[in-house]
Amino acid sequence: MSIGCLCIHGYTGSPEEVQPLADFLSGRTTWEISNPTLPGHGEELDLQGHYYQEWIATAELALLDLLERNDTIVIIGFSMGGMIAAYLTAKYRINRLVLLSAAGKYVSLPQMYKDIYEMFADAWKGALASNELFTRYQRKLQQTYLFSTFEFMKCVQFTRPYLKQVRCPVLIIQGELDGMVPKKTAEFLDEEIPAEEKELVFLKNSKHLICHGDDKDELFDTVLEFLD
Template structure:
């Protein structure tokens, strides 16, 4: 029995957001793993004029291509990619779903305030350039258009109703220090998804970019254990 695995990155992101997990799985399985770049995304953002339907269609075409060659399909979605993954799981009755920092709800104001205060403190010390969160999001904030942010919100609104049609086993993982997606998002997903087999894991030292966090080894092991059952 052959297995295909589709990974979907988040809004304003790139495949690099989930690539550490992809590398881990490729070293330990014989699956075909696909990690596409959504239109307008990537290391050089060009979001202007791209609609959320394009993002979903790109992921869907990659899925349909995998289905031509494999008996089972696992799907892993990060942030907005998690919502797209849930939609595709419901539509195509996929075998296993992994949601990483999935944006069923977005923006944790308390944690975001903490992150901003940390950036201010680093700026006061003259070491803001060393702040990892600042470095990662500086370019994104400069290159993100209001139109595109509206498309992100529309994508979440479109995919949310499909959560109730997910029936396969689901693993939900959330960082405790996530300033973009609140802890309540994981609880919301657990409540909305009616699957009989669900597991929710909170990683204490991880922020939003969970595949690059201090808990990444625990994350990778949990994902491999879940999809190998």
């Protein structure tokens, strides 16, 4: 039996948001893992003129490509990518779904600014990892267009009704310290999704970038156990 795993990153993000988890799974399984870049996204953003339909279509094409070679498909979606993942799960026969910090409610931009300044403070203390995150988020905010933010909101509005059509086993993971997608969002997803097999996990020391957080080892083990 061959297994394909599709990873979908978040709004203003890049595959790097979920790459640590993808690398972990790649090193411990024989799965075919796909981690595409959504149009206008990546380390250098070019969001102007891109529509949410393009983001969904890109993820869907990557899924169809995996389906050509694999009997079993699992999807991991982070933030906005989690909502796209739920939509694809409702539309296709997906075996298991993992939602990481999924944006069932809108992302809080003021919280993003707050996190940036906290990262900056950590960087002054010599925390190089936080300095890297600070640089990444600072660049995001400078390159994000208001038009694209509305497209993000449209994407969440379009995909949200499909939560009620997700029937396969679902793992929902949320950071306790995530202010951009707060704890109540994970609880909302748990209530909306009618799948009989569901697991809701909160990581005590994680913020929004959950695959890069202090609990990443626990996250990776939990995801592998659920998917395997």
